[in-house]
Amino acid sequence: MTDRFCLWLLLLAACPPLAPGQGAPPRDPREARLAREVAGKGWIVTASRTQKGDWDLFLMRPDGTHRRDITNTPDYNEMGGRFSPDGKRILYRRIAKDVKIRHDGWGATGELVIANADGTNPQVYGPPGDFPWASWSPDGKQVACLTKTGIEIRELATKQVVRTVDRHGIYQQLFWSPDGHWFCGPANHYGESWTVVRLSADTSEVNVVAKFQNCTADWFPNSQRLIYSSRPANQEEPDGGKLAQAVKQKPGYGWTQLWMADGDGNNRSLVYGEDGRHIYGGDISPDGKYVLFTKSMTDGGIDTGIIFLMRLSDAPTIGGESIALRKLHPDAKNGPILQLSPGWEPHWTYANIGGGR
């Protein structure tokens, strides 16, 4: 048994799946209030380890209840579940168990599968590696795929490429905006990798949203703003690096935070940060009022990822002691943030999938 799996079992023990109708433990009355507020607002899909050790996709209510495995494939790992814009279907990667899952590279591994939103009727599209980083079009009839030769728009009915757009240095984590006019992703620009850019699907013009050590960008429902993860340079370590040492992180490496910005890169602001944790997987609720994210102890540590939810009106919020981060953001708020379950890359729909309540 690997150390990672042992760690995962410990996390499972710390965060047991909640039974239907059972809310999150009300450690803070504000969390209980938030849980009640979001409980009926659709469904969240996330990849999460099963007790057998493989990754499956799980559906749950936004308060963490009614959690259920919708793939049940002990011989495969599933990752990257994304609801179609109408919430009726879901796409994800199905990855052979002997293939390493990279926290930032899963979208180009395994097979693309499209199923009903409750996981039934899974259909495989192409061989492993095909349809890389597939992202839904606004009408759900096409997907945009990120290949070395460009962004390919492919019809799902025929699987044919109908259009190709220059990828302008975007190299992973491609997401098509809800209005269909933009793409986003980390790119090589101005000499630096990990620069989040916005690329026009209409004119191929590109602009920088955030430079230096940014990734996992995703769209707000209005297609005007982006949420993304960022690990700013030169983060102060007032404890002399003890937090970093505790997770075997190199001194001065820093912690990844969740940020948001306009599509043109203006109005950048912190959403959530916590010294000692890496924040990834930002996903905005369909009404733009809430945000999901994952906290993990190590950078890229998908095995330590736990999903949280907060109101965007509570941004910026800083968790934990976070002496250095609070110094930089003295007006930050204090949540509440709601802990949901272990997992990675959550996505939210307000569609009625059924099977709960």
Add this chain to the structure above:
Amino acid sequence: MSRAGWLWCALLLVVVAVSCGRKNSAEVDAEVTSLGTVEVTAQVEEIPGAFPPNDLYNYAYVLKYRVLKVHRGQLPGQEILVAQYNPLKPRTTVADDVSGKVGGHVEAFRAGDIHRMALAAPVDQFWMGGIIDKYFQQPGVRYWAIWTNPGSR
């Protein structure tokens, strides 16, 4: 000198000449002479900054080379920009599940070193990942180093 002596001297000269002309097997191997579209001997002109660690994130780093000899293919000039994959790693162990075919015998990258390389271009067609390019304001092709061996003049 006797006829046998002259013959012996001539044979010695031939042996010396062949030995001097033969390239070390670490410089010329089957990969460097066949992979990619261009094969060059070139000198690392400069390394424009410290290589970031790549224990979690893979990347390619663009180095400036001065071309000493073109063995195969064509180049636009004497100065070329070459992206090396995860340059902190020896070429013998640099290949991984996302790199495609890369390798060679160079142990480490230092300014002034001479390399014999098999190259392809543009880099975007071969590596879809982070690229650190301090020459981003300089237009022109970025080559992808498929195979990098120690070289000689």
